[in-house]
Amino acid sequence: MKNRLEELRKSRGVRQEELADALGVSRQTIGSLENGRYNPSILLAFKIARYFGMTIEDIFIYEEESK
């Protein structure tokens, strides 16, 4: 699953540490989310969407797995 987290964070001038603090997760989790190594739980996805004032679908891009 791809996401626009890094783009959105940078466009708002927020540091990884600040975002992590606001969401109650570690900075490493933000880093892993940004480079696609980790997919968030639905709760964290909602928190992220709420933080940016967007919907989950606006931030996380679901890609159907090719057969």
Add this chain to the structure above:
Amino acid sequence: MKQAKNIGLSLLGFALIAAGIALIKALPDPQGILRSLPFLLVGFGCGIFGHGLGDALAKKAADADPEMARRLEIAQTDERNVMIGSLAKAKGYDMMTYVFGALMVAFALMGAEWTVIIAMVVAYLFVHGYAIYFRVKLEKEM
């Protein structure tokens, strides 16, 4: 309250260590259970003392620096960290299954006393039974 419990545990651990050392010194030629009891007391005492003292020092440090305590709490509850910890434990459990199995076979081939082998088999089956119990419980809950 928590700090009192930690200090109490440290004192209990210290008392066990002291009792163990006193028994070692007092009994130059111990018989039966007294041959191993003092060392068990020292071992358990060290564990309890270290645990209690460690928790007490951690609580003191957290009280002195709330920001550090908050970060520590985030690190402990962070969903990625929790998931990594659970996966690592699961991998360790899988490995333990093979290692225990190999150890039981090795002991049997070495002609170890059957009570030791039976105890290992019971422990092995208990751990697997525990895993099955939680699997069924979680299947019902989720």
